[in-house]
Amino acid sequence: MTLIPRAIPAINDPEVVHALAARWRRTRTLLLLSAGVLPVAIGIVCIVLAGMTSAGRQIMPWWSAIPAVAAAACACALLSWLRRNGLSDPHSWLPATTLMTSAQLVLGVLPGSGIALRLSPGAAIAVKALCAAGVLGAGSASALARLAHRSLLSAPVLELGSTAFPLVLAGNGTRLVIGTDRADWTTRHGGRVDAGVSFARVQRVTAHSHAIVLHTTSGSWTVPVSDPLTAQALLRRRIAWWEERRDAAAEREQRRYLDLVQSLAAVSGAATRGGISVTVDSNGLTTGIELSPAVRELDPEVLSAQLMACVQKARADARRQVQDLVLDHADAEMPKASH
Known part of the structure; x- marks a missing residue:
């Protein structure tokens, strides 16, 4: 499984994919190095430091491996976060x-170097070099x-x-954030x-000399920006x-x-008892x-008693099928709601 997709995720428009392909290639390479290669390399540095503590010893102290485990856990956490939901928010990269590489330094490289210097004083130069490599x-x-x-x-297109x-x-004392379903801004005038x-309330967007105006169902908002035409075009494109x-x-x-309606209409509960067979529909009829x-x-x-008992059993079977269909429908909606 590829850690970072070669194409921008969640984009189906070929024109957008082509226009941003070169930009995404550079970004993907830099992101692979920063969140993948280098954190893993720091984890390897901590593992080497732990291995140096066992040089000339038959049994390595178990506690000397704790920094290496902590550094590896931080690298795995960063990679897991990036794969799950980090790609959608470049501002969090x-x-x-x-945070994760600093945690690797504090929990892995520095204590690992200290342990290695204490248990293997003859390898002080190598330990210091590895520590410097981790910090770098x-x-x-x-x-x-x-x-x-x-x-x-950095250069919005x-x-x-x-x-x-x-x-x-950002500009003119205003920071405008265009999200996936709303626009938020902070002004300091x-x-x-x-x-x-929210985009659901925006009726149209107009540009003026030093600001854009968001015309909504409850009034107009004037947002000062340094490049009104660019902001207007981006906001209109995002709303579309x-x-x-x-x-x-x-x-x-x-x-x-x-x-779901068709599946419910096809539900048929059935039951057999004492030579009596009954079928009912999704409504119990x-x-x-x-x-x-x-x-x-x-x-x-x-x-009559056996017939009624058979009917009740068939209705219970129909209710179970209806409940299973409705629960499957709800379970399919849960990932979308959480996303």
Whole structure:
């Protein structure tokens, strides 16, 4: 499984993929180095330090391996986070990489070097070199994570509006964040003001000399920006992208609902008891009764009791099938809601 996809994730528009291909290749290389190669290399440094403590010893002290285990755990945590949800938020690459590589230094490289110097004083030069390599690797990882973010988003292009990446436009004392379903901004003109509006409320976006205006169902918001035309184009593109995804999601949900209705209509509960067979539909209404010749000799009251018991059993079977269909439908919706 590829750690970082070769194509920008969650993009189906060929034009957008082609326009951002070169930018994504550079970003992917930098991100692989910062969040993959260098953290793993730091973990290897800690493993080598742990191995140096056992040089000339028959049994390595168990506690000398703790720094190596901690550094490896940090590298695995960073890679797991990046694979699961880190790719969608480039602004978190630098903080996450800095946090994990710093943890590798504090929990792995520094204590591992101290243990190695104590147990293997003859290898002081090698230990110090490995410690310096770990520190250099952590610093390089943070620098490369910053470069990866800048390579992808520092110079906004129109095609970025058709991606799920948060876009940040700063200037004129305002920081505008264009998210996946809303726009938020912070202004510092005469005091700090935090505001935001969801795309569902935006009717149109216009550009003026030093600001864009978001016309909503409840009024207009003026947002000062350094490049109004670029901000307007990106915001319009992102809103159009959001509307396409919303309409597609609504269409998928409608199809799934119709499929559920058809499946419920096809539910048929069945039960057999004492020569009596009963079938019912999803509403519990009896759709068929079959009586074997053996029931002809039964007393009418006994026959009626067995028939009602068989009907109840068939209804229970139909309810179970309905519940299973509804639960399967709900389980299929849970990942989308959590996403």
